[in-house]
Amino acid sequence: MAVKMIRDVIRDTIDEEMARDDSVIMLGEDIVGGNGSAGGPEAIGGIWGTSGGLWAKYGPDRVIDTPISESAIIGAAAGAALTGKRAIAEIMFADFIGVCMDQIWNQVAKFRYMFGGKSKCPITIRMPYGGGYNAAPQHSQSIHQFVTAMPGLKVVMPSTPADTKGLLAAAIRDDDPVIFLEHKFLYAVKGEVPDGDFILPFGHARQVTQGDDITILATGMMVGMAEKAARTLAQDGIGCDLLDLRTTSPLDEEAILDSVERTGRLLTVDEAPPRCSFATDLSALVAQKAFASLRAPIEMVTPPHSPVPFARELEAAYLPSPEKIMAKAVQIMSYRRG
Amino acid sequence: MQLSREALIRAYRQMKTIRMFEERLHDEIALGEIAGFTHLYAGQEACAVGVCEHLDPTDYIISTHRGHGHCIAKGCDVIAMMKEIYGSSEGLCEGKSGSMHIADVGVGMLGANGIVGAGAPIAVGAGITAKSNGTVSICFSGDGACNQGTTFEAMNMAVVLKLPVIFVFENNHYSEHTGEAYAVGAESMTARSAAFGMKAIKANGIDFFDVYQAMGELIEYCKAGNGPASIELDCERFYGHFEGDPQRYRGDGELDRIREERDCLKTFRTKVTEAKLLEGAELDTVDSEVADLIDRAVAQSKTATRPTAEDVTTNVYISY
Numbered sequence: 320m321a322v323k324m325i326r327d328v329i330r331d332t333i334d335e336e337m338a339r340d341d342s343v344i345m346l347g348e349d350i351v352g353g354n355g356s357a358g359g360p361e362a363i364g365g366i367w368g369t370s371g372g373l374w375a376k377y378g379p380d381r382v383i384d385t386p387i388s389e390s391a392i393i394g395a396a397a398g399a400a401l402t403g404k405r406a407i408a409e410i411m412f413a414d415f416i417g418v419c420m421d422q423i424w425n426q427v428a429k430f431r432y433m434f435g436g437k438s439k440c441p442i443t444i445r446m447p448y449g450g451g452y453n454a455a456p457q458h459s460q461s462i463h464q465f466v467t468a469m470p471g472l473k474v475v476m477p478s479t480p481a482d483t484k485g486l487l488a489a490a491i492r493d494d495d496p497v498i499f500l501e502h503k504f505l506y507a508v509k510g511e512v513p514d515g516d517f518i519l520p521f522g523h524a525r526q527v528t529q530g531d532d533i534t535i536l537a538t539g540m541m542v543g544m545a546e547k548a549a550r551t552l553a554q555d556g557i558g559c560d561l562l563d564l565r566t567t568s569p570l571d572e573e574a575i576l577d578s579v580e581r582t583g584r585l586l587t588v589d590e591a592p593p594r595c596s597f598a599t600d601l602s603a604l605v606a607q608k609a610f611a612s613l614r615a616p617i618e619m620v621t622p623p624h625s626p627v628p629f630a631r632e633l634e635a636a637y638l639p640s641p642e643k644i645m646a647k648a649v650q651i652m653s654y655r656r657g
Numbered sequence: 658m659q660l661s662r663e664a665l666i667r668a669y670r671q672m673k674t675i676r677m678f679e680e681r682l683h684d685e686i687a688l689g690e691i692a693g694f695t696h697l698y699a700g701q702e703a704c705a706v707g708v709c710e711h712l713d714p715t716d717y718i719i720s721t722h723r724g725h726g727h728c729i730a731k732g733c734d735v736i737a738m739m740k741e742i743y744g745s746s747e748g749l750c751e752g753k754s755g756s757m758h759i760a761d762v763g764v765g766m767l768g769a770n771g772i773v774g775a776g777a778p779i780a781v782g783a784g785i786t787a788k789s790n791g792t793v794s795i796c797f798s799g800d801g802a803c804n805q806g807t808t809f810e811a812m813n814m815a816v817v818l819k820l821p822v823i824f825v826f827e828n829n830h831y832s833e834h835t836g837e838a839y840a841v842g843a844e845s846m847t848a849r850s851a852a853f854g855m856k857a858i859k860a861n862g863i864d865f866f867d868v869y870q871a872m873g874e875l876i877e878y879c880k881a882g883n884g885p886a887s888i889e890l891d892c893e894r895f896y897g898h899f900e901g902d903p904q905r906y907r908g909d910g911e912l913d914r915i916r917e918e919r920d921c922l923k924t925f926r927t928k929v930t931e932a933k934l935l936e937g938a939e940l941d942t943v944d945s946e947v948a949d950l951i952d953r954a955v956a957q958s959k960t961a962t963r964p965t966a967e968d969v970t971t972n973v974y975i976s977y
């Protein structure tokens with residue numbers, strides 16, 4: 320076990336996968352940096368520090384710095400993946416998915432289905448997402464709800480360094496397209512990471528805290544907030560069964576339903592706005608399949624239905640927080656059937 | 658193209674305002690006063706001002722993530738801009754936009770933009786309006802944005818529709834940490850624009866007079882119904898890509914050299930004083946007036962009204 324930051328886990332995992340399989344390539348803007356400048360290549364190694372040293376080790380045919388062209392990045396990764404490569408594409412901010420949505424939604428996600436199952440498209444699309452930096456409406460969004468709604472994609476949202484390793488290695492080795500969402504605020508989070516080959520299969524939730532009163536569902540950045548809330552709530556005698564879902568597609572329905580059948584209460588925590596979202600999808604699932612177990616209305620902690628605002632006060636009011644999660648949990652516990 | 662004394666002083670004042678605005682932001686950001694990502698425009702002032710000195714509020718511009726200079730040059734209120742960057746609800750966009758999306762549609766400034774390449778298609782639309790009004794639409798882009806598919810689509814559509822749109826490519830030689838030499842496949846942005854079927858020229862982005870002269874001709878050409886045009890401006894940025902950029906891609910001494918030899922404000926001062934168009938003392942007076950303005954902008958921004966939680970859901974039509 321080594322203790323590492325998530326940004327280093329990402330780089331090291333890509334390194335390990337590139338070393339073990341010559342067909343793995345990587346594309347993105349400034350993933351090398353310094354090309355065409357006096358300072359020379361590898362000036363930056365990715366603006367998030369997730370690809371430093373890879374160009375020097377694997378060369379420009381495998382670590383490909385691209386012009387600012389998101390459509391072509393995803394299209395090129397897709398074309399390479401259809402023809403025998405295993406591609407990792409970086410979209411610098413998840414918000415830029417807007418620029419390459421056709422390639423993701425109409426191309427990558429549909430190849431295998433449209434081609435009668437006769438093709439593989441091993442592509443991992445890494446996208447840093449999320450708020451908290453006061454980076455304003457076009458650099459702060461969570462986009463998992465869109466990609467989770469698209470048949471033909473797998474969607475991963477790790478919250479710990481160890482999970483990042485196991486899930487990223489699984490994504491790269493997967494023969495189907497995977498959207499790998501990295502919360503910008505988690506890059507500097509440190510934790511223990513298993514050495515050597517370590518793969519976490521998709522669709523298995525992680526139990527973060529155990530309790531019999533409320534099931535809390537979270538992913539990515541929301542897991543840490545929910546965990547903080549759950550530990551405080553435990554001191555007040557409210558037991559939270561907190562599940563880190565790890566992947567939004569495939570979804571670990573069994574773990575969710577088992578938990579709600581025990582607790583009878585559900586709180587979903589999500590960083591995207593509330594309408595037609597992953598939080599509402601989980602609420603619908605539980606309402607359909609665990610209705611008889613419910614002892615209180617299902618609740619959600621999400622931002623309001625608005626873009627992510629810039630000013631510090633506004634963004635703080637917008638984003639979920641441990642305090643908001645605790646307040647909702649207390650509200651759920653105080654519900655009495657009329 | 659002969660400029661009056663007033664016009665020269667005005668152009669200098671605009672460039673100096675941009676420079677001091679950006680230098681002050683650089684200092685304030687270092688103090689931790691300002692949140693978010695900020696991309697400073699210092700070094701490129703002759704581009705924004707050389708273009709916008711030709712424009713009226715009824716002409717349109719669209720900008721980029723590096724938008725402060727374009728905003729100031731197009732006539733956005735400097736104090737309201739500063740308040741926006743500080744996140745005040747008295748800011749030009751009520752604290753919703755910050756540095757990267759400042760806009761004032763009322764003065765024909767259709768927004769800074771956080772999405773590289775997003776401006777060009779919008780400039781085409783403003784060009785449809787401009788065509789019917791007898792005005793022009795200007796799209797500011799960088800050497801990085803020129804590689805985005807949206808830019809290609811917009812250039813072609815502007816040609817097909819014969820719109821009065823001018824694509825201004827500010828070539829500061831870098832897109833973030835990557836050199837133009839690597840990322841732009843064509844021989845130049847000018848060659849590429851010409852291949853789209855539009856008039857395409859280059860000018861010296863360090864020299865206000867060269868930019869001003871070239872833009873005057875292009876605007877006349879576009880307003881005469883000849884369709885779009887493009888201009889590539891060779892220029893330099895004096896700070897990092899964003900505040901906090903270690904700039905490891907720069908060569909040894911590169912920043913010192915460009916600041917010394919390729920400063921558009923120094924170039925302007927030398928030209929107008931040597932030609933005896935203006936006195937150094939007149940320019941010094943402008944400098945101190947601008948310094949006052951920036952001091953006031955910062956002082957007012959620091960004590961301006963802060964937004965509250967209720968403000969989050971204004972201007973989304975419907976909120977839940």
Ligand SMILES: Cc1ncc(C[n+]2csc(CCOP(=O)(O)OP(=O)(O)O)c2C)c(N)n1
Binds near residue numbers: 832
């Ligand atoms: C669609 C999109 N891709 C990538 C980025 C990240 N990004 C912001 S600015 C920039 C470089 C832009 O370079 P250029 O157009 O030359 O403008 P400059 O920064 O030099 O003013 C990049 C890659 C973005 N904001 N939007």
Ligand SMILES: [Mg+2]
Binds near residue numbers: 799827828829
């Ligand atoms: Mg540039």
